[in-house]
Amino acid sequence: MKEILLTIADTGSEKNIGIGDSVKLVLEEVSTSGYVWEIDGELPEQLKMTQTEYSLKHGNTIGGSGNSILNLQAVEKGCAVLQLKYWQPWNGEASVENRFNISFVIE
Template structure:
C-alpha cells in the first residue's frame, strides 16, 4: 500500500499510529511531503521531488537475530535514520523497523533492504525489499 502524507497533518498510516517510534517524533509538525512504503509495496516505483522524504516500514522481530539493513547507498536518496518500534510493551515481541530517507538530488535510485543475520552473511537473507525511487528536481 503506497501512501503519501503531509506530515503537518500527522502520520499517514495505521502502522504509523500504532508504532510511531522516534521517527514520528522527529517529523512531527513539519510540513514536508512523505511517501510511506510497506512490505506490500516491494518492487514498486515511487516518484519523489528533491527535499521530500521516503519512509519504509517493515515488520521485524529483533530477538530472532534477523534485522533489516540497507544494501549500499548513494547521495541521491540519503538514509536519515532507522528506528525500531515494538508492537507492544512486552519484551521479545516484534514490531516495525522504519527507515527514513531524504531525496537529496535528482536521479533514479534502486533501494534494496534485506532481512538477515548480519554475522551469518548472505546465506542468512530471508527476505528482500526493493523499490525504485525516481527523484525529480523541485
C-alpha cells in the first residue's frame, strides 16, 4: 500500500492506484473568506473518506490562508472520478471559484 499526494496541479489527470492505497489531497483554501472545497456530487463508491482537516499555513494568522486536506482510501476496483468545487455553499453554483477533478483507475 502506498500514499499518493495530490495538489491543484494534478487536476485533470488520471492516476493508477491499488486497493488499500491512500490518497492525500491538499488544496489551498482561505476559510475566512467563506470559500471551502467540497465534493461536487457524490463520493465515488470505490473511494472512502478517512479524514478531513484544515491546516493553517503560517501559524494562527487572522485571515490567513491554509490547506484543506482530504484523506481517501481506495476500497474497490474500478474507475472513479473525484470532483470538487471551491465555493461559498450559501451562494450557490454562481459562487464557484475553482474546480478540481481527477480520475482513478483502481486495480
